[in-house]
Amino acid sequence: MKKLESAHTLIEKAIEAFSQQTAMNIKIESSAVLDEPPICGCVIIEGHEFNVFLKPTITSQNMNAVLYELTQLNSQANPLLVTRYLNPNLANRLREASVQFMDTAGNSFIHQPPLHIFIKGNKETTSPPLIRNGRAFQYSGLKVIFAFLQNPYLVGESYRDIAEQAQVALGSVGWILSDLTEQGFIQTSTNKRTLVNKAQLQQRWVEHYPVLKQKHLLGVFTTDNSHWWNKVELEPYQGRWGGEIAAQLYTDYLQAKDGIVYLSPKKLGEFIKATRLKKRKDNDIDSVRIELIEPFWTVDTLKTEKPLAPALLVYADLIHSKDARNLDTAKRLYEKWLN
Numbered sequence: 001m002k003k004l005e006s007a008h009t010l011i012e013k014a015i016e017a018f019s020q021q022t023a024m025n026i027k028i029e030s031s032a033v034l035d036e037p038p039i040c041g042c043v044i045i046e047g048h049e050f051n052v053f054l055k056p057t058i059t060s061q062n063m064n065a066v067l068y069e070l071t072q073l074n075s076q077a078n079p080l081l082v083t084r085y086l087n088p089n090l091a092n093r094l095r096e097a098s099v100q101f102m103d104t105a106g107n108s109f110i111h112q113p114p115l116h117i118f119i120k121g122n123k124e125t126t127s128p129p130l131i132r133n134g135r136a137f138q139y140s141g142l143k144v145i146f147a148f149l150q151n152p153y154l155v156g157e158s159y160r161d162i163a164e165q166a167q168v169a170l171g172s173v174g175w176i177l178s179d180l181t182e183q184g185f186i187q188t189s190t191n192k193r194t195l196v197n198k199a200q201l202q203q204r205w206v207e208h209y210p211v212l213k214q215k216h217l218l219g220v221f222t223t224d225n226s227h228w229w230n231k232v233e234l235e236p237y238q239g240r241w242g243g244e245i246a247a248q249l250y251t252d253y254l255q256a257k258d259g260i261v262y263l264s265p266k267k268l269g270e271f272i273k274a275t276r277l278k279k280r281k282d283n284d285i286d287s288v289r290i291e292l293i294e295p296f297w298t299v300d301t302l303k304t305e306k307p308l309a310p311a312l313l314v315y316a317d318l319i320h321s322k323d324a325r326n327l328d329t330a331k332r333l334y335e336k337w338l339n
Contacts, residue, residue: 007040007054010104014082015043017106021119039073043080048112050080050100058083058090062207067097068319068327069203080110085124092120136179137204140168142212143296144176145205149312150297152195155186165298202312202338209316216294218268222280222287229259234307237271239263240295242309243317247329249306250314250337254329258289260317262309265294311337 015026029042029049040054053073055066058081066081073079081094081101094101095109095118102108105122135141147166148155154165155177162177163170177193180186185201187194195201229245241249243260263271271277277290297310308314311333318330 007056010056010084011040011043011052011054011082013104014102017104017122018045018102018108021106021108021122022117039077039079040082045110045112046115048110048115049078051077053077053079053081055081055083058086058094060090061210063090063093064320064322065203065207065209065316067099068330070099071327072331086120088120135172135175136183136185137208137211139211139215140166140172141176141179142205142208143168144173145180145201146212146297146310146312148195149198149202149205150310152198155195156193167296167298205312206316206319209313210320212296213293213317216296218263218265218292218294220280221272221277221290221292222284223275223277223290226257226288228275228277228288228290229256232275234261234263237263237267239267239271240307240309242293242314243291243321244326244329246308246314247318247326247333249308250311251329251332253332254325258291258321260291260293260309262293262295268292 011028015028018024019026024046026043026045029044040052043050043052053070055062058066070079070081079100081099083101083103085105086094086101086103086107091101091107091109098111100110100112102110105124106119107122108117108119110117136145144162144166147162151165154162157165159173159177160170162168162173166173168176177186180201181188185195185197187196229241234240240246240262241260242262243258244254244256245259245261248254248256261271271292280287280289295309315330315333315338318326318333
């Protein structure tokens, strides 16, 4: 098995590639992992100091979550995103968002007047992956992490209890726990497991949530009535509100346009008929978007006055919605329900 390279090695590769492309003076001031990941030290480029914001892999799926996380950093942080190879489309998106970056292929964007650099189109020359996500951030692992974040005490229970609560195969639990331990999210002492670095784990889960969501998507629908949900009772369908609708109910701030409903596939036809929803066409970008999704958690264990999906799930939906008004709501939701 190929040995996995460390975060320090990834940073060094990016610095080396940048130096080869620009012939500029760049050095690592500190490569030690700091107290508040993902800031992983400091680099100096031609006298300009940057805090390294390390994300081993950037994709179109996790881009919105990464951009949002960057906005939450201290305004004085002057972050420099360091990652593996970025294709030209991703490089353009980062530049448009004014995110300074460098990757291991020599692509970069630096804007520190009078220093201005933008390089894209270089191909990755080394074989991936430098740092893996592991089983913990694949489908079954994401379900287990979600269960832990909802109930941190579950991490110390038996493999069978974890499998039942997370609705995953018993045989996958051991591998997931080992991976979470290796990545620093579980500590074991005197045969007792404890969840640690919860905020960082929560952010990582949000980044990879689209993998989980896509597996459970039942369909995308629309309606001519933007207030369609106001008189809908979800209890007969064993359903839960998600997305903007749940965000409005959680925060009393957002005016919902699009919506998400989590319900059993067995109730799908009945729900569509009762609410008069219709299939949404891909090119119908201005219409109300309603996603119907099969729950991946144990709905019956939720204890909320209203039929709402867990706050973390609503938060993730807002982050990945690409809507600026939803990002503001996400921050309010986080501070009230997740902080």
